Structure formats: C-alpha cells, structure tokens
Amino acid sequence: GAGVSQSPSNKVTEKGKDVELRCDPISGHTALYWYRQSLGQGLEFLIYFQGNSAPDKSGLPSDRFSAERTGGSVSTLTIQRTQQEDSAVYLCASSSLRGGGQPQHFGDGTRLSIL
C-alpha cells in the first residue's frame, strides 16, 4: 500500500536560497507532522496539522520556516533564505487520529544540504 511520500529525496542548494519540501501523507490520515533530524540535535518536532484546525507551529525554529497543508492532504515545508544550520533530514509523518495511541507513519525524508 502507499505510504508517506516525500520529495525530493535529496536537495542541495546554496546558502540564501529558498527551498520547498513536499509531503504526501497516507490517504485518509488527518494528522500530519514535520520533524527535523540533525546530527547535533537529534529529532525535533517542527509543526503539526490536524484536520481543519489551526496548525501547531510551536517547533518552528525561526520565521524563515513556514508550512502549509492544502485540502487537508499534501503539505509543503518552506525554508526561506537558507542557512548552513538548516542542513538536516526533514521527516514527515502522518497518523489516522489525533492523540491516542495511533502510531505515526514516516516517509523516507528529504536530506537538505546547504552549501
């Protein structure tokens, strides 16, 4: 069956450029999460979408980071004016229910490298 799909798999860009990362969750999953995995910081929560509710942006590290979820499905994470410390693997996950013990299903991530 189709899992969480992320694109691109790898992205190399120059410092100062904007990047967009895409996440296509499992069909029917109402909850969508973005995490960042970097060498020094481990896995950090970035943002959470649940249905039509306002997203929880409490994990976004700066105002250069933003995300949207269109039509309750596909999500894009945008990083403006990239910096070298933005280099990391960005993981997307989705789950079927808010809260509860429903596990989050992860995509393969996007490895972002800032030159």
Added chain:
Amino acid sequence: AQTVTQSQPEMSVQEAETVTLSCTYDTSESDYYLFWYKQPPSRQMILVIRQEAYKQQNATENRFSVNFQKAAKSFSLKISDSQLGDAAMYFCAYRSATGANSKLTFGKGITLSVRP
C-alpha cells in the same frame, strides 16, 4: 516538558543473541504512550513496538519486547535472537495522551550493530 534519554550511543550484539536497549523519560503526566522506532540507512522510521502507560503488561511483538517500569520511568527494548537485519538506529519516543498536539518527543537514538 517531557524529555527522553537514551544514554548509550552505540551497542553491539552477536547474531542470535539477545540485546537490551535502555531508555528513560521524564514526565509529570500519568497518561501517555511510549514507542520504539527503528531507522535503517534508508532513513525511514519504522515502528517496532508501542506501550500504553495505563497498561501494566509489557508489550511484545515477535522477537521484540519491552520492560516498562512506570514508577522508574524506564522503557527498555529487548531484541531476542538478533538478526543482521536488526542493525539500525533505534529511537525511543514519548507521546502525551492528552492535549491538542500528539507530537513525538524522541531520545537521541542508539546505533545497534549485529556481528555475524
């Protein structure tokens, strides 16, 4: 805020042997969930096992089992009959059962190698 600690950065086990990966956490909540995820070099996080805090019985999934000690806030993963395919990074994670955000809080992870 909740924290998850995995104090061992690396472990090694002989194929067919048993290994235990440690995890401790800190929370003031009484209702929550704990997870172990496996991350092979492919990067995808794969759920290994899940434990509900209100259940006293330890979760088991085939060769994987946990030792959940709620009072001690400890959640270790035991892998029996280790296989070469078990080599990966393993993350312990916490998730609140209350509140509007069901985000996962992860430990730093442990790299498990399996010797043939």
